[in-house]
Amino acid sequence: MRGRxxxxxxxxxxxxxxxxxxxxxxxxxxxxxxxxxxxxxxxRLAVYALVDGGVNRWTETAVGSGRWTRPDFFPVAGLTALxxxxxxxxxxxxxxxxxxxxSGGAAKxxxxxxxxxxxxxxxxxxxxxxxxxxxxxxxAALGEPAAAVDGQGTVHVFVSGGAGGVxxxxxxxxxxxxxxxxxRGGEVAGGPVAAATSAGLVELLAPGRRxxxxxxxxxxxxxxxxxxxxxxxxxxxxxxxxETGPGVFTAYWSEQSGTGVYAQRPGEWAFPxxxxxxxGPHATLRAVVDGYDCTVLAHQGHTGxxxxxxxxxxxxxxxxxxxxxxxxxxxxxxxxxxxxGRVVMATVATDGSVLVSRQRPEPGLTLSDWxxxxxx
Numbered sequence: 001m002r003g004r005x006x007x008x009x010x011x012x013x014x015x016x017x018x019x020x021x022x023x024x025x026x027x028x029x030x031x032x033x034x035x036x037x038x039x040x041x042x043x044r045l046a047v048y049a050l051v052d053g054g055v056n057r058w059t060e061t062a063v064g065s066g067r068w069t070r071p072d073f074f075p076v077a078g079l080t081a082l083x084x085x086x087x088x089x090x091x092x093x094x095x096x097x098x099x100x101x102x103s104g105g106a107a108k109x110x111x112x113x114x115x116x117x118x119x120x121x122x123x124x125x126x127x128x129x130x131x132x133x134x135x136x137x138x139x140a141a142l143g144e145p146a147a148a149v150d151g152q153g154t155v156h157v158f159v160s161g162g163a164g165g166v167x168x169x170x171x172x173x174x175x176x177x178x179x180x181x182x183x184r185g186g187e188v189a190g191g192p193v194a195a196a197t198s199a200g201l202v203e204l205l206a207p208g209r210r211x212x213x214x215x216x217x218x219x220x221x222x223x224x225x226x227x228x229x230x231x232x233x234x235x236x237x238x239x240x241x242x243e244t245g246p247g248v249f250t251a252y253w254s255e256q257s258g259t260g261v262y263a264q265r266p267g268e269w270a271f272p273x274x275x276x277x278x279x280g281p282h283a284t285l286r287a288v289v290d291g292y293d294c295t296v297l298a299h300q301g302h303t304g305x306x307x308x309x310x311x312x313x314x315x316x317x318x319x320x321x322x323x324x325x326x327x328x329x330x331x332x333x334x335x336x337x338x339x340x341g342r343v344v345m346a347t348v349a350t351d352g353s354v355l356v357s358r359q360r361p362e363p364g365l366t367l368s369d370w371x372x373x374x375x376x
Contacts, residue, residue, distance in 0.1 A: 027051065027352025031331045032082040033144060033191070035283070037346045037356075040119030041090035043339030047346055047354055047373065048092070050082045055094065058354065058373045059120045063339035066358060070375040074123050076112065087149030088200070092116040094123065095145040095157055109142045111159065129157060129169055132180035138162030144191045151200015151220060158204055160188035166206050166215070168224065183224060185213045190237020193281060199247045205230075205239040212239050212253055230264050232256065235279060242284035244295060244313050252282050252297060261297065261309075263316040273316040275309055278302045285335040286313060287343050289365050295320075296365070298333040298345060306333045306347045310365050327355060327370060343367075 028049040036048045043063040049056050056071040081097040096112040111129040116122075133139040142161040149155050156170045164187035169180045185206060192206040204215040204224060211229035218225065230251055238254035250265050254277045261277060264270040275297075283298040293313045297320065301307040306329040309320030329347040338344050342359040345367060349355055357367040 028056065028330075028348050028354060029352070030081070031334065031348045032084045033146065033281070033332075034084045034193075035086065035334060035336065036084050037334035037336040037344065038084065038086050038092060039090070039336055039339065040092070042119045044119050045336060045338055045344060046092075046119060047334075047356070048082070048084050048094075049348065049354060050079060053077060054079065055082060055096075055123075060338075064342065066371065068356075068371075068373050069120070071373070072120075072122075074114075076114075076126050079112070081144040083145045083147050085147035085149055085155070085194075087153055087155075087196075088151065089153065090119075091149075091153075093147055093149060093155050094126075095129075095147050096126070097142065097144055098128075106136070107140055109140055111142075111145055111157065113155075113157070129177060130180075132159065132167040132169070132182075133162045135162065143188065146192045146194045146204075148194035148196045148202045148204075150196050150202050150217070154221075156194060156202050158183075158192045158194050158206075160192060160206065164188065166192055166204065166213075181223070183215055183226070185215075185226065188213070189234075193239050193241060195241040195243070195249065197243050197247045197249065201247065203241060203249050205241060205251055205253075207234040207236055207239050207253065209233070212251065214251070231270060232262065235277070237279070238277070238281055240282040240284050240297075242286065242295060244286070250295075250316070252284065254282075254299075261299075261320075271317040272319075273297075273309070273311070274319045275299070275307065275322050276302045277307070278304065280332045283333050283335040283345075285337065285343065287337060287365075288341065289343075290363055294365075296335055296343060298335050300329055300332055304328050306345070308333070308335075308345065308365075325357070325367070 030050045044060040047058040054075040058068045061067045078098040079096045083095040085093045094114045099107045112126045114123045114126045131139045146158045165185045166183040188206045194204045202217045206213040214227045215224040233256040235254040240252045244250040261273045261275040277299045285296040295313045298308040306325045309322040311320040333347040354373040355370040360366045
């Protein structure tokens with residue numbers, strides 16, 4: 001894991017291998033929220049990103065190959081934000097925030113949903129989940145969605161907006177969508193984040209003005225209930241979750257006054273974990289490094305470059321070993337394990353291209369040169 005602040009990542013980039021031509025290539029306008037670098041049910045990684053007029057997807061040509069297809073383009077007009085979530089069956093669920101301009105000039109805002117069942121295959125049809133707010137002003141203020149998939153395969157969609165609090169809509173066992181539920185809570189700053197444990201129970205974090213609000217699911221199929229808020233006050237939109245023990249999430253967020261990342265587990269006090277993050281959430285991952293169970297965090301640092309930190313899982317109170325990659329990024333990087341168990345980081349460069357780096361076969365967590373994905 002090297003020493004604190006050690007530079008272990010080369011700053012060069014190289015072009016990824018071109019393969020079968022696709023009809024569309026466009027610069028990325030924004031990374032998706034959630035884990036936008038995902039391993040599919042056949043072990044191949046895929047990258048998902050928002051582009052002008054729709055969604056781009058890059059897929060590894062073979063498990064752990066480091067070679068990528070040119071982007072598949074899935075058109076959908078009016079998307080302003082994209083969230084991606086994955087269940088235990090490796091299906092990929094897409095939630096988009098859409099704005100449609102009406103003749104009078106006012107924007108009509110709703111959420112769209114689609115699903116991908118197999119790696120490299122097409123997405124199902126996009127369908128509208130509507131908008132939980134009836135008041136025109138509240139509806140137009142709808143925030144970016146977040147999603148999680150429980151152990152029964154039920155998709156939970158969360159969104160904030162209007163007068164505050166969090167709204168939830170989820171699938172029923174029959175596959176139909178239930179009505180919107182108001183989880184209440186205070187004003188949400190920057191959007192919620194959700195995840196499911198390995199036992200299939202959903203947890204939700206929503207950064208507020210003075211604390212991080214938290215909801216938990218205590219049993220399969222049960223409603224989420226409000227739990228104790230997390231302190232100190234967060235940077236808007238900076239919360240993240242990682243399962244660091246069986247059924248136990250650790251919450252991470254950036255502290256509002258600039259003292260770095262904080263971490264907290266149920267029944268424990270929040271403790272500082274160092275770092276100098278900028279705005280936005282943290283990518284989280286558990287990985288085996290040199291035979292040790294480790295936690296990896298990544299974020300956009302305060303200077304705008306992609307930064308990652310490593311510690312033994314459960315050992316955040318001793319601080320993380322932070323490394324600045326030196327690569328300027330737009331938004332939060334993504335982390336995943338490839339089909340060979342190696343750590344992979346993806347980031348969107350400021351020119352709208354997607355860069356990917358992979359763990360080297362050497363002691364510590366060192367990353368390779370950056371590959372620029374083809375066709376962007």
